[in-house]
Amino acid sequence: MTSTVAPPSIRHSRLGQIAVIRALFTVKGAIAGGWILALVLVAVFAPYLTSYGYDIQNLPNAFSPPDATHWLGTDEFGRDVLTRMMYGARTSLTVSSVAIGISVFIGMVLGAAAGYFGGRFDRAVTVVVDLTWSFPEILVALILVAIIGPGVTGTMAAIAVAYLAQFTRLTRAQIMAIKNETYVEAARSLGASHTHILFRHLIPNALAPVLVSAMLATGDAIILEATLGFFGLGAQPPTPSWGGMMSSGTALMFRAPWIIIIPGLAVAITVIAINLYGDALIRALDLRNRMREG
Amino acid sequence: MLLEVEKLSVGIARINPLSDISFGVDKGEILGLVGESGSGKSLTALAVTGLLPLIGGRVTAGSIRFDGTELVTQPEAALRKLRGKRIAFITQNPMTALDPVQRIGPQVDIMSRLHLGKSASDARARTVDILTQLRIPEAAAICEAYPHQLSGGMKQRIVIAMALAGEPDLIVADEPTTALDVTVQAQIIHILATLVRERGLALILITHDMGVVAQVCDKVAVLYAGRLAEARAVFPLFATPAHPYTHALVDCIPRANMAPGALSGIPGAVPSVARYPEGCRFHPRCPAAQDRCKTVVPAPMPYAADGMIACHHPLEGGPHG
Secondary structure (H helix, E strand, O other): HHHHHHOHHOOOOHHHOHHHHHHHOOOHHHHHHHHHHHHHHHOHHHHHHOOOOOOOOOHHHOOOOOOOOOOOOEEEOEEHHHHHHHHHHHHHHHHHHHHHEEEEEEHHHHHHHHHHHHHHEEEHHHHHHHHHOOOOHHHHHHHHHHOOOHHHHHHHHHOOOOOOOHHHHHHHHHHHHOOHHHHHHHHHHHHOHHHHHHHHHHHHHHHHHHHHHHHHHHHHHHHHHHHHHHHOOOOOOOOOOOHHHHHHHHHHOOOHHHHHHHHHHHHHHHHHHHHHHHHHHHHHHHHHHHHHHO | EEEEEEEEEEEEOOOEEEEEEEEEEEEOEEEEOOOOOOOOOHHHHHHOOOOOOHHHHEEEEEEEEEEEEOOOOHHHHHHHHHEEEOEEEOOEEEEOOOOOOOHHHHHHHHHHHHOOOOHHHHHHHHHHHHHHOOOOOHHHHHHHOOOOHEEEEEEEEHHHOOOOHHHOOOOEEEEEOOOOOHHHHHHHHHHHHHHHHHHHOOEEEEEEEEHHHHHHHOOEEEEOOEEEEEEEEEHHHHHHOOOOOHHHHHHHOOOOOOOOOOOOOOOOOOOHHHHHOOOOOOOHHHHOHHHHHHHHOOOOOOEOOOOOEEOOOOOOOOOOO
């Protein structure tokens, strides 16, 4: 009798159940995840990894190509490009991940409430969200930065709002798909409140696709942050940002190409890594879905 | 009576899928609610638990009295306090009745924590205790499992454990065994019946399995197309079914001494809500239908000792052959 035998698979490692970690168990996932992890570590420990300051100018040494003392060369003020890249990673990663974090949080709450309760609230949310959805993210971000003003906070807010529609719509669709599942009805029939159902049952069940989408959006957000920085609307000098570095590099493209190529490469590799890791994450989560149905 | 449903009618949008339903169930009793698919069994369950708004329905007439309180007029907040604590509902499909991303333990724990105010560790101890009572082996280990790791019969027992954890007086079980295989079905029904006897619970068992009804129920209410056909104690109902529909249902039970091919069905199908016929809703399929049955709705009338029947031409008594 199958029903009386405890399944042997109950106690396996909790770590292996976390998709974010299991996604690292593939070649692509490991390389991509490794790059992201390394980048995060470099950003966090930047002051300990380099002896130069990101804003220390050394004019006689400007435009020095990559060599043993300045591994990635120096820029037009003689500042060490590697150092500025490390601190730039700080700006890039913080701005994009905080912005996406805020966006995901607000989007999930809005989308979940809209999907669960429906009615007028749902229609209002949908109309507003679809309105922002109909403009390209860059346009929404530019308008918002114009309103809020340039700088790190402005960029974060702009990126958060630009991606809000995506997470709201995704969460709403997820919630609508699962809100009529039997376990929701069962929870209701046993006395659960709306808040309990939303936060304990619906949002955890809708989390996986939103997580993946947030991961991929973080890649896009890095590009958006760099774009805003390139237009001079992001982090203001002397705070380095990859976009700002590329911007100053455009005028010197032929004289000192490394100034623009290096941050450009960093953006490209990071975005590709995030996408690859996102793919690995999708696969890791799918595996879980299949187990669930079995 | 712990629960008394009187002349209950339910409406969804402009249709009236349920009208004039009456039945009652007392502590220590099992009431079987039977009828074909689409006869309104599940709707009755939702009405009793106050969950009609979930499917956009509402009670249009009649009353549901639970332990002296009228439920129909209670606000949602008051109903929510009753649900799980005094009236528990066991949903139809155990395969999907558990949250797939939560471990078993917390899902059962929350019932004791919410309704009995237990601390986290007390609640878990209680969960393990209840699971053990339901003859789940290694209950503590099962608490750490996810629903997909359990078999159907196991999941159904977890669902029953959730219903029991709030120490309810009334359990409404909506086809608790339909998705399970036969041997597990028997176990689950046996567990439920034992609980009713031991704890003095009241149980409304919704099923279309007349065999289960005959085995464990004390009383039976037969629904047809959203109306009550017959409600009586289980023995007289099976021995001398008075409503032609009940008679036909009883005839549909396979028996061991039957000649091959002798098992009969009921010709036709339950009409859909939008196409309920005039008069007695069973008349197009009824062998005893007369002209009056086509125009006049038979009102539920007292029958025998404490029974009810809604038929113009009840079958006369006499042992059923």
